[in-house]
Amino acid sequence: MAGGWFNLEAAAGTIPETQFFEGDSAFKSLGLSRTTRLYGFIGCLIIGFVLSLLGAIVLFFGQLGIFAVLFGIGTVISLVGTGFLIGFLKQIKLMFKPVRVVAAIVFLASIGMIFVAAFVIKSDVICLVFVFIEYLAYIWYTLSYIPYARAAVTKAVGLG
Numbered sequence: 579m580a581g582g583w584f585n586l587e588a589a590a591g592t593i594p595e596t597q598f599f600e601g602d603s604a605f606k607s608l609g610l611s612r613t614t615r616l617y618g619f620i621g622c623l624i625i626g627f628v629l630s631l632l633g634a635i636v637l638f639f640g641q642l643g644i645f646a647v648l649f650g651i652g653t654v655i656s657l658v659g660t661g662f663l664i665g666f667l668k669q670i671k672l673m674f675k676p677v678r679v680v681a682a683i684v685f686l687a688s689i690g691m692i693f694v695a696a697f698v699i700k701s702d703v704i705c706l707v708f709v710f711i712e713y714l715a716y717i718w719y720t721l722s723y724i725p726y727a728r729a730a731v732t733k734a735v736g737l738g
Contacts, residue, residue: 615662616662616663618662619659620659622658623656625655626652626653626654626655626656627652627656628652629648629655630648630653632652633647633649633652634649636648642700642702646696646697646705649692650689650693653689653712678719682715682719684715684718685715685716688709688712689712692708692709692712695708
């Protein structure tokens with residue numbers, strides 16, 4: 579197996595084509611292979627996580643504005659990473675399907691509200707409330723891709 583254990587090109591017969599590698603990716607015109615697109619996705623995910631983590635560290639030192647910028651950019655870079663897999667247009671279409679439109683709007687609005695809380699209201703508590711809302715909306719949004727996951731979660735927390 580020339581290329582190592584993570585050679586997706588060689589393993590094409592064993593890794594099924596999924597919706598994440600179908601159609602036109604935003605970067606397909608650049609001729610990126612499936613492996614390169616996966617590396618791009620993982621890279622954006624890691625960069626987004628690191629920026630969000632750095633934001634949390636500077637918030638600990640009282641730098642609310644820097645936190646909002648780092649956290650917001652980290653979240654957006656993580657979202658951009660999915661463009662490597664499915665493309666931006668397909669991602670937007672999937673985000674605004676009726677089953678997940680509310681979660682997507684709350685998620686995107688909470689990103690904006692983190693900036694409002696940091697730069698207009700200048701409240702770290704309200705900023706953290708919107709971070710919490712963002713995470714809840716993202717979890718709810720993600721659960722919409724897993725059959726019966728939302729029903730299981732609502733039942734598990736006693737709401738269903």
